[in-house]
Amino acid sequence: MRLLSWLLASGLLSATGTLAQVTVPSSFTVGAKFQIVIHNTIDPDSPLEPADALVWDIDLFHLARTPEVANHIRSTNPSATILCYFNAGLAQTSDCDYPRWDSSGLLGNPYDITDPDLFPDERWINIKNATAREWIKWRISLARDLGCDGVDPDNIDGFLNDYDGDNGTGWSLSEDDYVAFVTELAEHAHGLTTLQGNTMLIGQKNAPELIGRVKDVLDFAVLEDCRTINDEEDYEFCTDFKEAYIDEGKPVFSIEYPSTIGENGECWATGASEDEYNVACEEGAAGFSTVLKIQGEGELNGCTQYCDGGEPGTGVVVTPTDPERDGDPCPNDAIRGESLGGQGTGRWRWRK
Numbered sequence: 472m473r474l475l476s477w478l479l480a481s482g483l484l485s486a487t488g489t490l491a492q493v494t495v496p497s498s499f500t501v502g503a504k505f506q507i508v509i510h511n512t513i514d515p516d517s518p519l520e521p522a523d524a525l526v527w528d529i530d531l532f533h534l535a536r537t538p539e540v541a542n543h544i545r546s547t548n549p550s551a552t553i554l555c556y557f558n559a560g561l562a563q564t565s566d567c568d569y570p571r572w573d574s575s576g577l578l579g580n581p582y583d584i585t586d587p588d589l590f591p592d593e594r595w596i597n598i599k600n601a602t603a604r605e606w607i608k609w610r611i612s613l614a615r616d617l618g619c620d621g622v623d624p625d626n627i628d629g630f631l632n633d634y635d636g637d638n639g640t641g642w643s644l645s646e647d648d649y650v651a652f653v654t655e656l657a658e659h660a661h662g663l664t665t666l667q668g669n670t671m672l673i674g675q676k677n678a679p680e681l682i683g684r685v686k687d688v689l690d691f692a693v694l695e696d697c698r699t700i701n702d703e704e705d706y707e708f709c710t711d712f713k714e715a716y717i718d719e720g721k722p723v724f725s726i727e728y729p730s731t732i733g734e735n736g737e738c739w740a741t742g743a744s745e746d747e748y749n750v751a752c753e754e755g756a757a758g759f760s761t762v763l764k765i766q767g768e769g770e771l772n773g774c775t776q777y778c779d780g781g782e783p784g785t786g787v788v789v790t791p792t793d794p795e796r797d798g799d800p801c802p803n804d805a806i807r808g809e810s811l812g813g814q815g816t817g818r819w820r821w822r823k
Contacts, residue, residue: 493661493670493690496620498525498550501717505724505760507693508790509556510772512536512799515543517791521777522547526724526760528693531555531610532567534617536799541618552621554674554693555614559607559656560626560649561593567801568606568808572596577603579641583632595629595640598652608659609808611671615663621672622660623693627653628678650684657688674724675716679708686715691722698727700750709759717758725759727751728766732776736769738789742776745783752778 507528527544544551562572577597582590596603614622630646632639663671674691697709716723729743743763751763763776773790
């Protein structure tokens with residue numbers, strides 16, 4: 472009842488039990504062709520491939536460093552929807568706004584305290600803290616100001632590290648904490664109007680444990696490895712997301728990682744093996760916007776294979792990227808977490 476009361480008070484839910492009106496781009500539909508490139512910055516000086524992709528998921532802070540990428544995508548396909556990926560549950564040293572996190576006292580343990588070499592540059596955020604939540608909401612406002620139509624907030628499942636008192640995050644976080652966190656982010660996003668005149672969208676990134684509790688306040692989902700191509704156990708959460716999102720008219724963007732599409736950042740023109748391709752692109756994937764990506768280093772670079780007619784060895788596309796731009800200086804406002812008219816309320820501005 473507390474969550475229901477909060478939703479009513481916030482305006483996300485009306486007294487009749489319906490969600491607040493959300494307007495979406497006309498091309499943002501179930502099955503829309505999707506591309507995700509967050510490992511490197513898309514090269515705005517090279518022709519965009521695939522030119523017919525309708526939904527692009529790109530890194531928020533790459534876009535902050537190279538804002539012309541948004542116009543590059545829209546000039547190729549004016550109907551494109553741009554989603555901005557960012558790390559919602561952790562702060563990492565490559566984030567433009569990391570300096571204020573680093574000295575805030577709001578960062579806990581590294582990503583995996585049992586494996587210090589796994590993402591050692593990322594630390595869990597105390598999402599129960601009001602200041603931390605405001606700073607994450609600022610990232611959503613920044614995404615809007617840079618021209619994004621929605622956000623893809625990652626790592627909303629830190630509670631998995633804290634089961635049974637393990638406290639892997641350093642903050643003893645629960646599922647309830649993340650439900651409240653995601654719901655507050657959704658309220659903030661839906662209160663913003665994009666530069667294209669639609670509601671700012673927000674999706675669910677993985678975290679199948681939360682589906683039943685957050686699906687009604689979110690607009691889409693982004694999944695990784697839901698077909699468990701290389702896992703011994705079949706988790707079957709593809710079906711859960713199909714029922715919760717696709718069957719309700721909300722897109723699900725699915726990323727699979729065949730071991731045979733490339734390695735060490737290299738893309739193989741032959742694409743995934745027939746067996747892996749068939750698993751990733753099986754008939755049961757109907758309705759999912761699926762991309763196949765390489766495993767390991769550079770897994771979310773420009774290399775992609777699409778399920779385009781059920782023929783292995785086809786559908787391989789490489790989006791041109793410029794890795795040298797990944798390390799471009801951050802704009803001062805992004806470092807300080809500022810925007811014109813106050814945090815999270817105005818248009819982005821550049822300071823020399």
